[in-house]
Amino acid sequence: MAMATSGRKLASQQTQQIAMHTEVPGPETKKLLLEYSEIGGGGGAVAMFLDLEKSNGCYVVDADGNQMLDLFQQIASLPLGYNHPSLKAAHQDPLMQVFNISRPALGLFPCKEFPEICKEAFMSIAPEGLTKVQTMLCGSSANENVFKAAFFAMREKERAKIGQKGFTAEEEASCMNNQAPGCANHLSIMSFHGGFHGRTLAALTCTHSKTVHKLDVPAFDWPTADFPHLKYPLDQHKDENAKEEKRCLDHVRSLFEERKSKGTPVAGLIVEPVLSEGGDFHASPDFFKGLQKACEDYGAAFIVDEVQTGVGATGEMWAHEMWGLPTSPDFVCFSKKALLGGYYYKDHYQPPGGYRVFNTWMGDPCKALLFRQVVRTIKEDNLLERVKVCGVKLRDILDRAAKEAPAYVDNVRNQGCIAAFDSGSPANRDKLFSTLRNNGVFVGVNGTQSIRFRPPLIMEPEHLDQFEKIFFDTLHQLKAN
Amino acid sequence: MAMATSGRKLASQQTQQIAMHTEVPGPETKKLLLEYSEIGGGGGAVAMFLDLEKSNGCYVVDADGNQMLDLFQQIASLPLGYNHPSLKAAHQDPLMQVFNISRPALGLFPCKEFPEICKEAFMSIAPEGLTKVQTMLCGSSANENVFKAAFFAMREKERAKIGQKGFTAEEEASCMNNQAPGCANHLSIMSFHGGFHGRTLAALTCTHSKTVHKLDVPAFDWPTADFPHLKYPLDQHKDENAKEEKRCLDHVRSLFEERKSKGTPVAGLIVEPVLSEGGDFHASPDFFKGLQKACEDYGAAFIVDEVQTGVGATGEMWAHEMWGLPTSPDFVCFSKKALLGGYYYKDHYQPPGGYRVFNTWMGDPCKALLFRQVVRTIKEDNLLERVKVCGVKLRDILDRAAKEAPAYVDNVRNQGCIAAFDSGSPANRDKLFSTLRNNGVFVGVNGTQSIRFRPPLIMEPEHLDQFEKIFFDTLHQLKAN
Numbered sequence: 001m002a003m004a005t006s007g008r009k010l011a012s013q014q015t016q017q018i019a020m021h022t023e024v025p026g027p028e029t030k031k032l033l034l035e036y037s038e039i040g041g042g043g044g045a046v047a048m049f050l051d052l053e054k055s056n057g058c059y060v061v062d063a064d065g066n067q068m069l070d071l072f073q074q075i076a077s078l079p080l081g082y083n084h085p086s087l088k089a090a091h092q093d094p095l096m097q098v099f100n101i102s103r104p105a106l107g108l109f110p111c112k113e114f115p116e117i118c119k120e121a122f123m124s125i126a127p128e129g130l131t132k133v134q135t136m137l138c139g140s141s142a143n144e145n146v147f148k149a150a151f152f153a154m155r156e157k158e159r160a161k162i163g164q165k166g167f168t169a170e171e172e173a174s175c176m177n178n179q180a181p182g183c184a185n186h187l188s189i190m191s192f193h194g195g196f197h198g199r200t201l202a203a204l205t206c207t208h209s210k211t212v213h214k215l216d217v218p219a220f221d222w223p224t225a226d227f228p229h230l231k232y233p234l235d236q237h238k239d240e241n242a243k244e245e246k247r248c249l250d251h252v253r254s255l256f257e258e259r260k261s262k263g264t265p266v267a268g269l270i271v272e273p274v275l276s277e278g279g280d281f282h283a284s285p286d287f288f289k290g291l292q293k294a295c296e297d298y299g300a301a302f303i304v305d306e307v308q309t310g311v312g313a314t315g316e317m318w319a320h321e322m323w324g325l326p327t328s329p330d331f332v333c334f335s336k337k338a339l340l341g342g343y344y345y346k347d348h349y350q351p352p353g354g355y356r357v358f359n360t361w362m363g364d365p366c367k368a369l370l371f372r373q374v375v376r377t378i379k380e381d382n383l384l385e386r387v388k389v390c391g392v393k394l395r396d397i398l399d400r401a402a403k404e405a406p407a408y409v410d411n412v413r414n415q416g417c418i419a420a421f422d423s424g425s426p427a428n429r430d431k432l433f434s435t436l437r438n439n440g441v442f443v444g445v446n447g448t449q450s451i452r453f454r455p456p457l458i459m460e461p462e463h464l465d466q467f468e469k470i471f472f473d474t475l476h477q478l479k480a481n
Numbered sequence: 482m483a484m485a486t487s488g489r490k491l492a493s494q495q496t497q498q499i500a501m502h503t504e505v506p507g508p509e510t511k512k513l514l515l516e517y518s519e520i521g522g523g524g525g526a527v528a529m530f531l532d533l534e535k536s537n538g539c540y541v542v543d544a545d546g547n548q549m550l551d552l553f554q555q556i557a558s559l560p561l562g563y564n565h566p567s568l569k570a571a572h573q574d575p576l577m578q579v580f581n582i583s584r585p586a587l588g589l590f591p592c593k594e595f596p597e598i599c600k601e602a603f604m605s606i607a608p609e610g611l612t613k614v615q616t617m618l619c620g621s622s623a624n625e626n627v628f629k630a631a632f633f634a635m636r637e638k639e640r641a642k643i644g645q646k647g648f649t650a651e652e653e654a655s656c657m658n659n660q661a662p663g664c665a666n667h668l669s670i671m672s673f674h675g676g677f678h679g680r681t682l683a684a685l686t687c688t689h690s691k692t693v694h695k696l697d698v699p700a701f702d703w704p705t706a707d708f709p710h711l712k713y714p715l716d717q718h719k720d721e722n723a724k725e726e727k728r729c730l731d732h733v734r735s736l737f738e739e740r741k742s743k744g745t746p747v748a749g750l751i752v753e754p755v756l757s758e759g760g761d762f763h764a765s766p767d768f769f770k771g772l773q774k775a776c777e778d779y780g781a782a783f784i785v786d787e788v789q790t791g792v793g794a795t796g797e798m799w800a801h802e803m804w805g806l807p808t809s810p811d812f813v814c815f816s817k818k819a820l821l822g823g824y825y826y827k828d829h830y831q832p833p834g835g836y837r838v839f840n841t842w843m844g845d846p847c848k849a850l851l852f853r854q855v856v857r858t859i860k861e862d863n864l865l866e867r868v869k870v871c872g873v874k875l876r877d878i879l880d881r882a883a884k885e886a887p888a889y890v891d892n893v894r895n896q897g898c899i900a901a902f903d904s905g906s907p908a909n910r911d912k913l914f915s916t917l918r919n920n921g922v923f924v925g926v927n928g929t930q931s932i933r934f935r936p937p938l939i940m941e942p943e944h945l946d947q948f949e950k951i952f953f954d955t956l957h958q959l960k961a962n
Binding site: 028032035036038039040042043044045046047048049050051052053055060063074075077078082083084087088090091094095096097098099100101102103104105106107108109110111112114115116118119122123131132133134135137138139140141144147148151152155167171172175176177178179182183184185187188193198199200201202203205208210211212213214215216217218219220221222224335336339345350351353354355356357358359360361362364366370 | 509513516517519520521523524525526527528529530531532533534536541544555556558559563564565568569571572575576577578579580581582583584585586587588589590591592593595596597599600603604612613614615616618619620621622625628629632633636648652653656657658659660663664665666668669674679680681682683684686689691692693694695696697698699700701702703705816817820826831832834835836837838839840841842843845847851
């Protein structure tokens with residue numbers, strides 16, 4: 001097959017046998033589940049236990065020895081699949097041991113190699129116009145700290161307006177009691193219905209993808225805007241979709257206006273390029289441009305959460321780079337395929353003084369070392385091109401499946417390898433998901449009745465040939481029942 | 482010197498030369514700081530850059546080659562000092578590479594070794610009565626998830642009271658908009674003035690140690706109780722201190738009562754055994770027993786945050802084990818010396834269903850592997866006994882210093898090697914801190930005018946001999962100026 005990529009094929013990228021010995025979860029997973037449940041079971045959502053040593057490239061091996069083609073990759077968090085040779089090499093870097101066993105508190109006492117590692121790992125792929133980076137441990141922590149930076153900036157503006165310099169005694173006293181004016185309780189972050197930004201309580205306030213995330217947990221009284229529910233395929237419903245996007249932009253502006261008029265302005269707006277956990281909702285570049293413009297008009301930070309879409313998954317390093325924004329977003333958050341959390345930000349969002357964005361670890365230099373190697377591998381192996389080629393091929397397979405089995409495959413959409421479709425019902429989706437899994441292909445679910453694909457960047461067209469055969473076999477099997 | 486410990490002395494535990502070539506921060510740190518500032522500077526609080534490869538045992542080496550006795554240990558987060566041989570061995574475990582480069586999403590797809598690792602690392606040192614453990618990535622994340630578990634339990638009780646099973650349609654709908662009754666906005670977590678529980682927004686709501694943490698950040702309207710301000714030494718002010726503790730317990734109960742009477746009950750109370758960031762505030766076992774009793778009376782979870790005090794720092798594995806509680810706390814949170822965050826909990830706080838306590842990574846098996854080795858080393862090298870011996874010796878040194886230089890050293894207090902004193906003023910504290918540092922001893926600061934000690938568990942009495950000489954020299958130097 002003709003390849004638009006470098007052609008070099010590593011062992012980890014070769015197709016392998018799919019080998020199913022049991023249903024999933026199999027007896028060994030069930031045994032481990034019982035054992036794990038005795039000490040809490042890790043929260044109660046464990047689906048299967050893995051044999052990570054035997055997992056390789058695009059293939060995951062479970063505790064029962066079932067080898068599956070894994071198109072979900074640890075909730076979209078493995079950029080190079082399992083046990084990639086270049087990461088094996090990075091693990092052998094003598095600094096890896098040092099950083100692992102003598103972990104520094106990066107915000108106070110970073111290792112002397114850290115600025116250079118950050119430049120090579122993060123700044124070498126920074127979106128244009130974003131000059132600063134802050135590492136954290138996970139996506140929730142990244143987002144919560146971005147919120148803080150947005151609040152600081154808004155409060156600085158509010159103080160400048162009244163000519164106040166520094167903090168008042170009343171601010172210093174009231175903040176220790178969780179009260180205004182010291183705590184900026186009048187400020188908020190706007191988010192979208194269907195969006196997901198993490199599960200610590202402020203991040204969760206901005207999350208609206210599933211009730212199970214939010215029930216019984218207190219939330220801030222922050223505004224939630226409608227995100228466009230577009231008709232797919234996008235290019236066949238342009239006028240309707242434009243109307244829907246206009247409606248949602250109007251809603252965003254009305255929420256900005258409502259809060260502004262009450263003296264409780266919105267300090268930032270956070271959005272994913274593809275609303276992933278919620279069900280892979282897409283929108284047009286014009287919609288995102290409109291969001292940025294609304295943020296500018298209301299003096300709010302425009303925050304793009306690329307935790308799931310970033311690091312090459314769409315075929316661009318960052319999904320928002322396809323929007324053609326006149327200027328970069330104020331913040332771009334990453335995690336998952338970046339192997340640790342963090343965010344890029346513009347100069348003027350530098351925290352006004354030390355210890356305002358701070359915690360003990362502020363990231364993990366081990367993961368930064370690994371991510372530097374991921375970035376090198378993406379460049380050397382021309383992986384973004386691979387993702388584009390595979391994205392086109394995956395889309396074609398899904399489009400053909402939609403014609404053949406619309407009760408199971410409908411509303412196909414993708415940006416590169418961020419691909420998804422809806423089934424006709426939640427029950428059909430669940431049946432398709434579990435049958436596929438027992439047939440040796442592991443995909444992700446999201447929303448109420450969607451299936452999502454989050455393959456690693458090293459996926460080859462041959463893996464998709466393998467997927468296609470099993471996918472169509474599975475659809476025929478389901479239709480026959 | 483006679484040792485109450487095993488006597489086996491590893492290279493990493495031997496005293497070494499303190500060697501200062503420059504003031505701290507030195508020219509190399511300053512150069513790196515400029516370089517790092519160009520890309521954000523990691524938040525703006527960096528004090529020095531480290532040469533972690535050269536750091537060893539109790540000694541940290543900075544980028545300028547200064548070798549200092551480090552009694553702060555990366556904000557109390559290194560249990561075995563720098564580059565401990567047993568952790569070098571753990572790093573060589575073949576699983577370390579696999580877990581590092583093929584990191585699993587532990588809540589959904591844990592590696593098959595994880596239940597066993599959790600048992601050996603965490604459950605083997607679980608406080609009595611705490612049967613379950615949940616790993617997370619950091620202390621903030623641990624605490625935020627504990628809050629959730631406490632909210633779930635309180636809502637279950639509220640539902641049981643009115644005979645409601647499952648969620649109402651109104652709950653399902655309202656939660657997606659951040660509103661009651663779906664979001665438990667009437668519930669809260671009580672915390673203490675001077676306490677520190679992390680810096681994500683809900684954890685930060687429970688944090689009241691410094692204004693710089695809280696200014697300009699929105700907080701939940703949760704109650705804050707007075708923590709006793711005791712007179713030291715504790716054994717010379719028993720009556721006064723008992724009165725102060727009674728006053729604070731009454732305050733706690735009045736806050737519980739106030740919220741209960743409004744129909745907005747407190748779901749949990751969180752407290753540190755020693756309020757560390759706030760300035761090392763101690764209280765008696767009776768006080769903590771009183772807190773537990775108040776929690777029981779009001780049906781709230783009793784949450785002990787051992788992020789800074791846990792894993793042997795006091796000479797007990799967990800500081801709260803010295804309180805003689807009739808039953809264990811409902812939750813005990815850890816991080817720092819545990820190398821990753823997490824918490825122990827009682828059976829009946831198991832989340833009512835999967836995905837309610839959940840995120841992508843839910844910890845890091847690499848750090849769990851390391852921590853298993855830490856636990857083994859603590860046991861094999863009898864480190865808790867070492868901490869007790871060193872705690873007594875450190876206390877004696879500080880007590881003598883307090884007699885000699887009370888303007889710099891006052892109100893000495895300790896529990897094992899969690900030790901601190903106040904200086905007579907913030908300026909004196911800062912002068913003592915920086916002069917000590919330039920003389921080759923690195924300690925921590927906290928509160929407004931305190932210095933804290935957070936040495937590693939491998940510290941030997943000989944290290945304290947070395948500290949004593951420099952400490953008294955420094956005090957003489959300061960008094961002479």
